[in-house]
Amino acid sequence: MGPVLRGMTAADIPAVYELETATFPTDAWPIELFEAELAQTQTRNYWVYETGEKIVGYAGLCTVLPFADVQTIAIDPTMQGKGLGRALMNVMIDKARELNARDVMLEVRKDNPVAIGLYLSMGFSKIHERPKYYRDGTDALIMQLRLRDEEENA
Known part of the structure; x- marks a missing residue:
């Protein structure tokens, strides 16, 4: 079975942080930033890809209208090239549309x-x-990425 997409929880943060530091050694977020991001439920949405017990990808979106901002996205190097990054981007773009963002x-x-x-x-x-x-x-x-024109009603 392939990776399963689900919402990120606080219990995922240690595994996400491990992937973060492996993927972005010079630019890794501190673990406290992931905790702070997940706590901002009004404006943040985070997802993980999981295979069995292992987190193999994650992404986060901040939406403060009219903008949605991709906060982070990473795929385990062993899983790259399988469409997971594109799938996570599509999840974020769909969420931005659902929330009536004008731009991502x-x-x-x-x-x-x-x-x-x-x-x-x-x-x-x-x-x-x-x-x-x-x-x-x-x-x-x-x-x-422009999702709708400024003149369009939200």
């Missing part, structure tokens, strides 16, 4: 062509660059 925004390392390619293939466009955004001095690309 995200930051991505400029030196991550795989992620950038995924986002471009999903309709995101590059709208800005933040020099030296990441701890190691790497620039960030700011990307946007």
Whole structure:
């Protein structure tokens, strides 16, 4: 059986943090940030992919209208290339639509062509660059997916 998608719980944080530090060694969130994010239930939605007892992916979305912002997304390197990242992005985009967000925004390392390619293939466009955004001095690309025009009613 493949990975199961479900909402993230506080009990998942240690495993998510382990994947976070393995995936983003220079940019990992502190464990307390995951705890704080999950506590903000009015504006945050977090999901995990689980295979058996192992968390193999996670993602988080912050929605403060009119924007939804991808807070984080990661897939275990052994599970990459199987469509899990695209599936998590679709879950977040669907949630943003459900909440009537106008745009989905995200930051991505400029030196991550795989992620950038995924986002471009999903309709995101590059709208800005933040020099030296990441701890190691790497620039960030700011990307946007327009879900509806400003004139449309929410």
